[in-house]
Amino acid sequence: MGSLIEFLDISLAYDGTVVVGDLSLKINHGERWAFIGKNGTGKSSIIKAVAGILKPIHGQINLSGKSVSDYHSRERARWLAYMPQQSSPVIPYTVKDYVMLGRHAHQGVWALAQPSDYAEVIKAMEICDIIHLQNRLVTTLSGGELQRVLLAGAVVQDAKILLLDEPTTFLDPSHERYFYKALERLYIEKQLTVLMVTHDLNSAIEYSTHICALESGKLFFSGTKEIFVEACPGILNQTFSVDFQTYHSITAHANIYRANS
Amino acid sequence: MFAKSKKTFLVVFLLLILSISSIIICPWLGLKILNPFDVLKHDDLFYVFTMIRIPRTLAAFFAGGGLAIAGMVYQAIFRNSLADPYTLGVSSGASLGAALCIVFGLGGAVAGMSFVSLGAFTGAIIAIAFIYALAWSGEHNSHTLLLAGVIVATVCSGLIMFLHLIGGLHRSFQILRWIMGGVDGISFSILYFMLIPVILYIGMTWLFLPILDHFLTGDHVAHSRGIAVNKYRLYFIISTALAVGAIVSVCGPIGFVGVLAPHTCRMLITGIRHRTLALCSFLLGGSFLVITDTLARSVVPPAEIPVGIITALVGGPFFLLVLYRRKKHLML
Numbered sequence: 001m002g003s004l005i006e007f008l009d010i011s012l013a014y015d016g017t018v019v020v021g022d023l024s025l026k027i028n029h030g031e032r033w034a035f036i037g038k039n040g041t042g043k044s045s046i047i048k049a050v051a052g053i054l055k056p057i058h059g060q061i062n063l064s065g066k067s068v069s070d071y072h073s074r075e076r077a078r079w080l081a082y083m084p085q086q087s088s089p090v091i092p093y094t095v096k097d098y099v100m101l102g103r104h105a106h107q108g109v110w111a112l113a114q115p116s117d118y119a120e121v122i123k124a125m126e127i128c129d130i131i132h133l134q135n136r137l138v139t140t141l142s143g144g145e146l147q148r149v150l151l152a153g154a155v156v157q158d159a160k161i162l163l164l165d166e167p168t169t170f171l172d173p174s175h176e177r178y179f180y181k182a183l184e185r186l187y188i189e190k191q192l193t194v195l196m197v198t199h200d201l202n203s204a205i206e207y208s209t210h211i212c213a214l215e216s217g218k219l220f221f222s223g224t225k226e227i228f229v230e231a232c233p234g235i236l237n238q239t240f241s242v243d244f245q246t247y248h249s250i251t252a253h254a255n256i257y258r259a260n261s
Numbered sequence: 262m263f264a265k266s267k268k269t270f271l272v273v274f275l276l277l278i279l280s281i282s283s284i285i286i287c288p289w290l291g292l293k294i295l296n297p298f299d300v301l302k303h304d305d306l307f308y309v310f311t312m313i314r315i316p317r318t319l320a321a322f323f324a325g326g327g328l329a330i331a332g333m334v335y336q337a338i339f340r341n342s343l344a345d346p347y348t349l350g351v352s353s354g355a356s357l358g359a360a361l362c363i364v365f366g367l368g369g370a371v372a373g374m375s376f377v378s379l380g381a382f383t384g385a386i387i388a389i390a391f392i393y394a395l396a397w398s399g400e401h402n403s404h405t406l407l408l409a410g411v412i413v414a415t416v417c418s419g420l421i422m423f424l425h426l427i428g429g430l431h432r433s434f435q436i437l438r439w440i441m442g443g444v445d446g447i448s449f450s451i452l453y454f455m456l457i458p459v460i461l462y463i464g465m466t467w468l469f470l471p472i473l474d475h476f477l478t479g480d481h482v483a484h485s486r487g488i489a490v491n492k493y494r495l496y497f498i499i500s501t502a503l504a505v506g507a508i509v510s511v512c513g514p515i516g517f518v519g520v521l522a523p524h525t526c527r528m529l530i531t532g533i534r535h536r537t538l539a540l541c542s543f544l545l546g547g548s549f550l551v552i553t554d555t556l557a558r559s560v561v562p563p564a565e566i567p568v569g570i571i572t573a574l575v576g577g578p579f580f581l582l583v584l585y586r587r588k589k590h591l592m593l
């Protein structure tokens with residue numbers, strides 16, 4: 001059986017400026033990939049390219065053996081759910097109505113919600129701990145609350161692959177923890193494949209199965225997190241051009257990496 | 262969606278009552294207040310009522326409703342609360358087309374439609390094509406399109422001023438009068454030129470109203486949820502331009518209805534979605550124009566004020582209120 005997502009020698013560019021060059025990578029069903037690297041190395045661009053938002057100037061991305069660009073928009077939405085880095089909704093919709101928009105790909109042309117859609121919305125709101133916010137307007141939410149609403153919007157899409165662009169940026173430590181627990185629950189319940197851009201290296205190592213490190217738009221490392229951890233902190237030093245220190249957490253039974261000031 | 266509030270039903274019901282009453286009552290009002298007995302007794306009053314007042318009221322209702330929906334659509338696809346047929350340059354293009362016909366003395370008609378109206382319709386279509394050509398870069402960036410619209414509107418205004426200058430006093434006044442907009446003098450035969458495209462537009466837009474909800478989440482999120490963003494944006498821009506072109510060619514550029522109606526409805530019902538918003542905006546925009554047109558022909562007898570002046574006087578301060586709210590809440 002072939003890979004779920006295949007990057008075939010892709011290059012990505014904005015207005016002629018290449019941000020990712022000659023990237024080839026294979027991602028299998030059920031894997032959880034964390035994309036790490038310095039700002040501007042093309043991590044978010046890769047996620048956008050998988051989502052079909054950014055078209056490669058060279059090469060192609062295959063999804064289950066077929067180019068992402070060949071998918072019909074609704075069919076693609078049943079495969080891929082994307083949570084953007086930051087979204088500023090201008091709509092004063094209630095949280096539950098906003099999450100319901102994520103069901104579009106499962107609804108008919110009239111976009112009439114079925115009982116199953118309501119059930120999925122409630123479930124997604126529970127997973128993301130926003131059930132108490134359901135009647136609030138999205139324009140009145142804090143950054144962290146909005147991020148959980150955006151995640152619920154992606155979860156409710158019931159796609160096989162979740163694309164997350166810096167999903168924990170605005171979350172406080174407790175909700176960050178809650179977020180990763182929710183993701184774990186999704187892996188178990190729905191056997192999701194996850195591609196996540198993050199700057200939170202320790203969480204990336206803890207919750208991912210694979211790591212992809214980028215440097216100046218080029219693939220620097222890709223492989224399982226076990227191999228990655230073995231190469232730490234040297235690999236982090238090279239990826240981020242700064243020295244990392246390793247601390248051992250006795251309670252977490254894991255190494256913690258921090259950049260030296 | 263989830264259970265609709267009683268307030269939503271109440272607002273829709275009240276707007277329905279307002280619309281029906283304005284359509285029923287307003288044709289009787291004006292310079293001369295008519296009563297059913299006189300209308301049935303006197304042929305001339307019967308003619309005034311059936312051939313002048315009724316088509317005028319229907320024109321005002323459908324023009325107002327159509328412009329309100331056009332404004333709502335533009336605000337959604339550009340994610341900008343101040344977008345309307347004016348800001349996108351469609352109305353300015355129509356005005357330039359009409360002004361050119363007036364200055365060059367094209368006074369005839371084709372199939373009951375004056376050259377000035379045809380010029381206005383053509384101007385609206387050319388303006389939108391021009392905006393698209395200016396903003397085209399493989400992707401349809403909404404900000405670029407909006408900016409291109411503002412540029413086209415400014416250039417059209419400059420050209421209209423030039424036509425004022427070279428047109429002479431009489432033609433300059435004709436242009437000015439046309440730009441003020443109005444639904445006076447619209448017969449049934451002219452009404453159909455507007456009515457058919459507007460009804461088709463409303464019907465076709467109705468099918469895709471849930472798509473507009475997604476536009477407000479941003480292009481990337483909408484795309485990931487299975488919306489063909491560029492395809493739908495192109496569809497909405499072209500269909501709206503055609504409908505606005507049809508309205509403006511018959512009524513002239515009547516401003517502010519496209520901003521005023523959708524925003525009032527948003528203020529009345531918090532969290533309103535586009536299916537309900539379109540219905541409310543159509544009813545409010547339609548009845549607003551019927552009522553302002555009745556005021557236009559009643560307040561300073563025997564003269565008639567062009568309805569565009571009244572909508573501008575009401576709409577201008579409202580526009581400022583929207584700007585203030587937008588600054589305060591950063592939302593539609």
